[in-house]
Amino acid sequence: MMELTILGGPGEHGRSSYLLRRDDQYILLDCGIDIQPEYDEEHARLRPIIPGLQAVFLSHAHEDHSSGLQFLQHYGYQGEIWTTRATVRQLPVCLKKMEYQHYALAEAGAMHTQQAAANSSDELQFRYVEDIVSPGQWISVRPELEICWGRAGHVPGSIWITLKWYGKNIFYTGDYSAESRLLQADRPLHHSRIVSRAYPLPGQIPDLDLAIVDAAYGVDTDRQGNKLAQLGRYMKETLLHAGTVLLPVPVYGRGQELMLWAFEQFPKVPILVEQDLLDALQLFASDEQWLQPDGAERIERLLQSPRLYQMTDDHSREQLIQTHPSALIFTDDGMMQSSKAQQHYMRIAARDDNRVIFTGDLAQGSFGRMLMMDMEHRGCQILHVRYKVHQGLPDVRQMLLDLKSPRALLVHAPASRTDGLALRLEQEGFQQVHSLLAEEQLSFG
Template sequence: MNHTAQLTVFGGAGEHGRACFHLQTKSLSLLLDCGAKKSGGGEYPLLSPGKIAGLCAVFLSHAHEDHAMAIPLLYKLGYRGKVWATRATMQKLPQYFSAWEQYAGGHGSLPYERRHIAQIRFACMEDTVSPGNWTELFPGLSVLWGKSGHTLGAIWLMLDMEGKCIFFSGDMSTEGRLLAADAPLARTTPAGSAASAEPVCDLAIVEAAYGPDDEDQQAKLTRLAQSARFILTKQGWLLLPVPFIGRGQDLLVWASESFPQTLLLAEEDLVVTLQQMLACPEWLRPGAAAAINRVLTSPSLRVIQNARERKKAMSGQPGGIILTGDGMLQTTAARWYYRQIQNHADSGVIFTGHLAAGSPGYRLWNSPAKSAAGCKVDVTHYKVHQGLNDVRQLLQRLPSRHAVFFHTGKAAADALCRTLSPECAGSLHSLIPGDTLNF
């Protein structure tokens, strides 16, 4: 059989981080995301300079570091085309580039310079086509996009590359508290039609961060609330380290609604992003704006801007909930909060997302001493990615001849393939960086 398209994994499959996928058809070459991984001083995609020179386009699903922080490296390697992204993603990227420079600089150096960031040429998705509508970007390349629900500005993509239909999920979440998510549609499955048992995509590149975990959001929130209540009833401090964009805003609203009388300390960057969401109503679920306004006007909320306010807010208080804008305890502020409570048996830290190997959060969670006298340490994921049932439903909606899982470890991807293969008409693939797939 003669194949006319090829996927090359530059990063992201079989691992967490550095998502980067190269697609090649007879005369078109493009890239989906170009991220870095927080490991050591940073790990970057296995970019091929020869392929970079021939790219016609780069698509960016969202601004998170594991999807975007290697984009300047493309320009260092000679790319001069555009990066297609939403306006919200474009607006957030400078903040992420600045934070990544600090991180990488603290561990060595960046593989690119600031001038390469300045060279990035953006094309705004909304200025070209509205979500849910196909448009031709180049001869032989058409695109459709929709909101993925993962973070402000995050999208999924459907591509028609010279007759090959390709779906890229980006990072997806349909169970978030604030952000809307659009149901993916292929050209052959218009809105309102029933899902087809026959393949409608040639290739689906599907985020599956939670692997075989099939627990839904409500079950996770129930466990999180139980753990929080155990700490708060003893007048302890509950530290929730969260990313400053995405999961952090959801959990800030959740904490305020679940414990409305409890003192709530939130770092300023979390609250600023929450305020910014009000200016983007098209990205929000119904009722989300009202929920955000209730939090912002809550008498229990204290917005922390600096070290002096941090110390004052905790001084003499019987306890409360702290949200700090780093999910792995890597920032100075996050580590300061932890030091204040680490020896208090009635207080606790709950991590709600991925902990990169070697990060302070990872070391704390895996420390043999974490169960000794001192604050409690636990992990309860808040879903901003897909688990087993989410992936199953997506593949049922978009039957594909080939599906590749990413944003999860190799063992978890293998488990997904074993579980879902009997249910799928197409082939499921567990790949690693450097692998290729003809389709």
């Protein structure tokens, strides 16, 4: 019998971490923890599993999946963390706002504190899946453990992973999107579904005992093209009235995709971008194997464009906004919690023709959420158009069909979303689709 303990992910759009157990042995899929002050001791749950922890798999670098890595080190984990080179390069960028700058990331694949730099036994050892096996192929990494992986289309370096562990087959999407206009995604397919080589690098997936599936958008049925068409209309309307559009985006992820899309959609419009977002775009460009075939070339055209303006400090921000009163502004905080992002808002807030457009989830209590909910707001318009970097109903449905309808756990969304999606899928004939909460467990086999 094997058991899955949910450390985070289902019932919330936040920390993601899943613990597999067989007897006194464990495997950890992602290591996100809640970093709110009231959860200071949450990481302590990792302590008792360290002696039996056989391997850790890190799907990508975003902090809701990686923020607990330092505590694996703190509690003495000396095993391997399986991930990608691009993910390890991104960790300092994605964890920067959490004040993890004191962690150094060595290209050799070790993560260590400055104090422990001379002590190799105190390092986290990263192993890169792309160095040992191609996407969609299987390899044994321990006598009892085989893995197969593929590109997940969420950020460069993001992967899905399938495990064969003691005869049980477990699939984990990480954060998955097949609709990126910049990134490639490998389609995970049950081996019986592969009828031709038309599919790009398909995963040779056997019958699964459990699939842990990104379902962040619940029953939403919109495709990426519809989202972008709506976003484009709002932006075009604003620019026709000589207004400015402020787009708050995370430092690494959809922001780079949206910058590139906006640059290509509006060929005469100035684009004002924070330095951290451009630094992250350079990281995108350095990871060509994760991009669409023309991705690196498109990024280079943007970086070399005279319409692209870099904001580095308050002086450059004020000067550029005064020089370009009608522009697209990208600030590196998707929920506008930082003073920098809020200052951008204050600069454009008074004019009705300006717009702030959010493109991702807004947490309760965030500045962005409060703006969206303020029914008495005056001045610039506050809008929300989701840019897809996760899965909704059509995506989850297709993935389950591709995997031959396995037992599935829907994750990465509030319980109301996964409850609704599970009910909808069950009405369509899917069986054993679970919507659970953190701390709950599933046994299988």
